[in-house]
Amino acid sequence: MALFYFFDYTFYMYTQIASELHRLKNQKKAKDLSWFFKTGKGEYGEGDKFLGIVVPKLRTVAQKYVSVTTLIDIKKLLISPWHEMRLLGLLILTYKYPNASKSEQEKIYKFYLQNTKYINNWDLVDLSAYKITGPWLFTQKDKKILYKLAKSKNIWERRIAVLTTFYFIKQNDFTDSLKLVQTLLTDTHDLMHKAVGWMLREIGKRDQKILEQFLSQNYTQMPRTMLRYAIERLPENKKRFYMKK
DSSP states (O other): OHHHHHHHHHHHHHHHHHHHHHHHOOHHHHHHHHHHTTOSTTSTTTTOBOOOOOHHHHHHHHHHHTTTOOHHHHHHHHTOSBHHHHHHHHHHHHHHGGGSOHHHHHHHHHHHHHTGGGOOSHHHHHTTHHHHHHHHHHTOSOOHHHHHHHTOSSHHHHHHHHHHHHHHHHTTOOHHHHHHHHHHTTOOOHHHHHHHHHHHHHHHHHOHHHHHHHHHHHGGGSOHHHHHHHTTTSOHHHHHHHHTO
């Protein structure tokens, strides 16, 4: 009987959250977001649906429910066709992770990787990976999963791989970031060019010498978008030099 009640509660919690999000929906903003996240036929976000809720409002809702939601509730959010519900589920995970026990953190980490097919746009990756897979893998000796994800046919898994290392970069550990960047230099997707260039820029903010060492060996092979992102904070004369390739 207790199990029966548990599933009733889970359904109630999801329904309550979904109702709250639908009350916040904004049709004009939804149209804008659909365009911004490229939901047209053949585009990277094809078929995604938006309610039109901005991230600050989603964060407020996430903080409200973080202590009362389970991974079962979050799974229901992740499988939703609505972009904001998936993002809400991921935001709740990022708020749960820091205060969880080690065993609970491992569950959250594994849950995240088991559900990557629902983490299917760049904002979903960027707002979650470095806060979940980042801190977990930073403490692990075995980081092979990152290199497996980097070779995935799924662009979002490749982006998760490189964005995970944003957490490492924040700890001034650039080793895995640079290895992954090297692997992803030949990636053909513009969104990966931006992600890789972004991580290089973040490394350069902390150690310009390391960035320039990497650039000296690789800048002629780097896609233009990747290179522009990477050198954004360098002095103008150095920007001009690298962009002459």
